[in-house]
Amino acid sequence: xxxxxxxxxxxxxxxxxxxxxxxxxxxxxxxxxxxxxxxxxxxxxxxxxxxxxxxxxxxxxxxxxxxxxxxxxxxxxxxxxxxxxxxxxxxxxxxxxxxxxxxxxxxxxxxxxxxxxxxxxxxxxxxxxxxxxxxxxxxxxxxxxxxxxxxxxxxxxxxxxxxxx
Numbered sequence: 001x002x003x004x005x006x007x008x009x010x011x012x013x014x015x016x017x018x019x020x021x022x023x024x025x026x027x028x029x030x031x032x033x034x035x036x037x038x039x040x041x042x043x044x045x046x047x048x049x050x051x052x053x054x055x056x057x058x059x060x061x062x063x064x065x066x067x068x069x070x071x072x073x074x075x076x077x078x079x080x081x082x083x084x085x086x087x088x089x090x091x092x093x094x095x096x097x098x099x100x101x102x103x104x105x106x107x108x109x110x111x112x113x114x115x116x117x118x119x120x121x122x123x124x125x126x127x128x129x130x131x132x133x134x135x136x137x138x139x140x141x142x143x144x145x146x147x148x149x150x151x152x153x154x155x156x157x158x159x160x161x162x163x164x165x
Contacts, residue, residue, distance in 0.1 A: 001058040001059075001060070001062070004054070004055060005040070005055055006056070007037070007041075009056050010036060013064065013067065014030055016065070017030060017083065018086075024118070024121055024125070024154060026146075026154065040054075050073060050109075051074060052069060053070040053073070053101050055067060055101055055104075057084060059088070065085050065087075065088045066082065066083050066094070066097065067082070067097070068080075068094075068097035068098050068101040069082075069101060073109050073111065076113060077114065077115050077160060078114050079114070079115045079116075080098060080114045094124070095128060098132075102132075102161075112162065112163040113161065114136075114160070115158060115159070115160060116129055116159045116161055117158040119154050119156055120143070120155045129159060135164060137161075138159050139159060139161075140157065141157070141158035144156045144157075
């Protein structure tokens with residue numbers, strides 16, 4: 001199930017966004033629930049202002065298992081993201097969640113280009129992108145090697161996902 005994110009899932013988001021999830025991402029796990037609340041409130045403010053789509057991914061029994069989002073809805077090329085907690089990997093949730101976010105951006109906001117970025121060592125994220133090849137032209141960008149503020153060394157590969165007409 002996919003629904004609009006609400007702060008009802010704050011604790012679940014905080015606990016689920018752990019070391020394993022962030023291993024190949026710029027952000028690190030939150031240091032406190034208040035840090036998670038601050039970030040998510042910023043996202044929700046973006047939702048209110050029409051800049052962001054933020055969705056909760058729920059299991060069949062209503063358990064919070066991750067989120068998907070689209071940022072920069074006022075831009076020509078929006079940035080997309082998705083994460084699913086480890087116990088729910090390889091069940092199709094990431095595809096369903098990201099597809100829902102993309103579909104909303106396309107139908108409600110008329111968006112046709114999206115930026116997707118993942119570390120090349122994150123095999124699941126690379127496979128996920130390829131599931132969209134029938135609907136989107138996938139245009140590879142230049143690989144970027146970066147070191148985060150916390151010292152993680154990332155190899156980020158960006159892609160433009162362009163709607164196939």
